[in-house]
Amino acid sequence: MKLGLIAEIAWLLLGVLLAAVGLESFLLPNHFIDGGITGVSMLIAVLSGWSLSILLIVVTLPFVWIGYRSIGPRFALKSGMAIVLLAAAIAWVEFPRATDTPVLAAVFGGFFLGAGVGLAIRSGGVLDGTEILAMILSRRTVATVGEVILVLNVVIFSVAAFFFTVEQALYSMLTYFA
Numbered sequence: 001m002k003l004g005l006i007a008e009i010a011w012l013l014l015g016v017l018l019a020a021v022g023l024e025s026f027l028l029p030n031h032f033i034d035g036g037i038t039g040v041s042m043l044i045a046v047l048s049g050w051s052l053s054i055l056l057i058v059v060t061l062p063f064v065w066i067g068y069r070s071i072g073p074r075f076a077l078k079s080g081m082a083i084v085l086l087a088a089a090i091a092w093v094e095f096p097r098a099t100d101t102p103v104l105a106a107v108f109g110g111f112f113l114g115a116g117v118g119l120a121i122r123s124g125g126v127l128d129g130t131e132i133l134a135m136i137l138s139r140r141t142v143a144t145v146g147e148v149i150l151v152l153n154v155v156i157f158s159v160a161a162f163f164f165t166v167e168q169a170l171y172s173m174l175t176y177f178a
Contacts, residue, residue: 011123012078016085019116019127024095026109028052030102032172033160034113035153036130037063039172043156047163053091056083063129070136078125079132086127106171110178 027034033042041055060083068076099105120127134148143151153176161169 008123011119012082015116015119016082018112020089022109022112025098026105029097030105035156035176036128038128039156053087056087060129063132067132082120082125082127102171106174107178110175
């Protein structure tokens with residue numbers, strides 16, 4: 001293994017760990033959702049009772065395939081590995097609840113999740129299918145990656161407000177902004 005590949009894997013693993021902390025210690029115990037495909041998976045899990053870990057993999061898999069076809073096999077391999085590791089961490093690693101204070105949960109959940117996503121991107125992969133979709137759409141339209149993600153998240157948080165409470169949706173939006 002080259003040193004560059006070892007560093008990329010280390011960044012990816014650290015990103016997965018930080019994202020898992022954000023979800024398990026802050027968002028999930030306080031019933032907040034994330035944006036993106038992770039948020040869609042969280043909504044489906046709450047509404048259906050299905051396993052979030054399984055849903056993260058199943059719902060994101062088509063986007064990894066799209067990434068493979070559009071961006072390349074190395075990107076898809078890293079992204080797939082990161083998503084499976086995140087799902088495994090959520091299923092099998094128990095992180096302590098960090099706070100019951102909603103504002104702290106939203107801000108720090110967003111911070112840890114965002115740091116995890118950023119490190120995964122730095123390593124050449126992603127933790128959420130939304131980034132894959134946004135990268136592809138930004139290449140083919142005038143919209144930026146951020147604009148695509150923003151529009152998708154507005155839809156997700158609107159659905160959350162409908163099925164849960166407006167307050168939970170607002171805290172979830174605060175997570176996204178953090």
